[in-house]
Amino acid sequence: MSQMMGFTRKETMQLTxxxxxxxxxxxxxxxxxxxxxxxxxxxxxxxFSWEQLLEIRAIRNLRQEDVSLQTVRKIIEFLDQSEYDNRLRNKQLVVVEDEVFWIEQDWSDFGANMPTALKVASKKNKGIGQYVLLVIPPLIDIVKDIWEAAQNSRVIDFQSFKERAKAVPA
Known part of the structure; x- marks a missing residue:
């Protein structure tokens, strides 16, 4: 990765x-x-790469919901062991008390395929890997958060940021 394509530690701190x-x-x-x-x-x-910014922001969002870093590691470990992609930035994770659910949405056949939630972490380690039904609104778009942080920052050169960011907010 080219240094110009990444974000310095100071920029990363501001953006995440x-x-x-x-x-x-x-x-x-x-x-x-x-x-x-x-x-x-x-x-x-x-x-730090753009993808790492998204991952850090996803971890930060989980931490704001009182999910410990130990639980974050458990989520990633579960995804690895289950042969899923272990990136958090592209997962819609929902925290309910001390349990974390991954919402998988497949709208291709809405009648048969409602969004499903897979339990990926729990303090008591019970029911991990089980599917459950949850009806919830979508989570905040991480990309939008990072763009807003860049736009409002006095540290980030916004024009340079726009050239290095790999996604734009919807």
Whole structure:
């Protein structure tokens, strides 16, 4: 990945609302591994991809719903073990008390295929992998949140951001 295509640590903090220590922790536990380039005064330049911004924001949204990072790791572990794509940014996750559900929507045959929810995490680890029926509105669009953060930021060069962002809000 080209450094120009990524986002610096400072930009990432502004766009995702995460602190430097939270980004360091996400890397330490292996959830988000940024790219490193060269050594500028003994320190490499740390760069995050667009996809990583979306992932960090998805994790932040879960944390705002009181989902622990341990539970986030359990969700990713479950998705890995079940051979699903383990990215959180493209999952519609719903938190109900201490349980997390993944809503899969298939509207191709609405009569037979209602949206389904798959339990992917629970503090008690009961019923993981079970499908349940939930009727809920869609979650906030993460891409829109990042664009709004970039537009409102005094740190981000918005014109440069528009060139590096890989998706625009709907």
């Amino acid at each position: 609302g995460c602190t430097s220590s939270r980004l360091a922790y996400l890397e330490k536990v292996g959830l988000i591994i940024p790219y490193r380039y060269g050594t500028n005064s003994g320190r490499p330049t740390v760069v």
